[in-house]
Amino acid sequence: MRRAHLVWSSMTLALLAGGCNLSSRTVIAEFAGPAVMDVTGTLAGSTAIGRAEVDLNQVAVYRNTKSGLQAVSDFALLGSIKNNGLTIVRPEFYVTADSTAFTNAAFVRANGVPLWGPIDIVPGGSVALDWNKSAALVGPRGREVIARETAGDGRFTIYALGVVTGTSYNFTVQDFRAVLILETDP
Amino acid sequence: MRFTIGKRDHARALVVLALLAFAAPVHAVTVGLGVFGGESLPLAQADNDPGPQWGVRVPVHALANVSIEPFFAVADGGRHEETFGGRTYDRIGFNVVSYGAIAAWGRMGFGAGFPLYPYVGLGSYRLAREGTAPRTEWGYSAGVGYAYGLPVGFALQARSEVVVVPTGETSRRFVNLNLGVQFRFHPVP
Numbered sequence: 001m002r003r004a005h006l007v008w009s010s011m012t013l014a015l016l017a018g019g020c021n022l023s024s025r026t027v028i029a030e031f032a033g034p035a036v037m038d039v040t041g042t043l044a045g046s047t048a049i050g051r052a053e054v055d056l057n058q059v060a061v062y063r064n065t066k067s068g069l070q071a072v073s074d075f076a077l078l079g080s081i082k083n084n085g086l087t088i089v090r091p092e093f094y095v096t097a098d099s100t101a102f103t104n105a106a107f108v109r110a111n112g113v114p115l116w117g118p119i120d121i122v123p124g125g126s127v128a129l130d131w132n133k134s135a136a137l138v139g140p141r142g143r144e145v146i147a148r149e150t151a152g153d154g155r156f157t158i159y160a161l162g163v164v165t166g167t168s169y170n171f172t173v174q175d176f177r178a179v180l181i182l183e184t185d186p
Numbered sequence: 187m188r189f190t191i192g193k194r195d196h197a198r199a200l201v202v203l204a205l206l207a208f209a210a211p212v213h214a215v216t217v218g219l220g221v222f223g224g225e226s227l228p229l230a231q232a233d234n235d236p237g238p239q240w241g242v243r244v245p246v247h248a249l250a251n252v253s254i255e256p257f258f259a260v261a262d263g264g265r266h267e268e269t270f271g272g273r274t275y276d277r278i279g280f281n282v283v284s285y286g287a288i289a290a291w292g293r294m295g296f297g298a299g300f301p302l303y304p305y306v307g308l309g310s311y312r313l314a315r316e317g318t319a320p321r322t323e324w325g326y327s328a329g330v331g332y333a334y335g336l337p338v339g340f341a342l343q344a345r346s347e348v349v350v351v352p353t354g355e356t357s358r359r360f361v362n363l364n365l366g367v368q369f370r371f372h373p374v375p
Binding site for chain 1: 230231232233234268270271272273275276277278315316317318350353354355356357358359
């Protein structure tokens, strides 16, 4: 009987130890970026870059859960990317903490951190981003910035850049969305 | 489905085994083997939908009122659909691989007795899905089972349980509902 009590006591203590986490929940926060972002460039450098200034405070889910926010468990970029050029394009996304307004890719790469990608899109092709694959394309450094800024003031800037695979690139990002899964304990 | 077992998992397994050692036989031991299947329902998780669960159990009745049951279980969370900007996307659910043991107050279908039995459990839970770094954590469970004895050593099992997997300051929680069948081997002297 003593052994039975030991087993029950151990299990009950273990359950009580986990009891502090019983009120948490996960929620999905969606930030809608520009409907269209045209990104172009040549061997000489970028001629147009995509920019989405994210302010999560505009997102009701984020505002309502921020006080109990514990972690960003998942982050993804959604939308579609169309290759308007004649060579393979290689879109990638960078992030800078806070609001920035860089106008060329060299400045973004020098001051931001890689966030997502790259992926290859054939000439004339269009890729609808998959939520699962997109989440897997988020890099560790970019994920850190997103987590830090989400826990902070909720502001950061995402840039869409191209990588030259031939002599130029030309692609369009449509219906851009930044989607976060937040862990919160109200 | 992929999963790996690391050093921390081994440590956890040792603790579970140590726990089982507390329940070392006082009298004869009755050992069984069971399989089960059912549904795993995520609680308060906007990104994870219900999905199937299956597993195996090894019930051991060694004490007067307590049965110990090591288990191995796999649950696949369902795909969660959301519409963003007029497009529909889906996020794959968590694949949850767990092993551990429960302690039940009752005979769990081993011989005559009250058919309902409450139980608590402790185990290692590995949550993984594409695009999210996998994590392995201790998980805790509590539930109620119902055993219905059948001839020649078989018994049907129906269980409902709540599982809590702490993930830092928060947790992932599930309600598991499953049905199973177990076979009782001859008592070990």
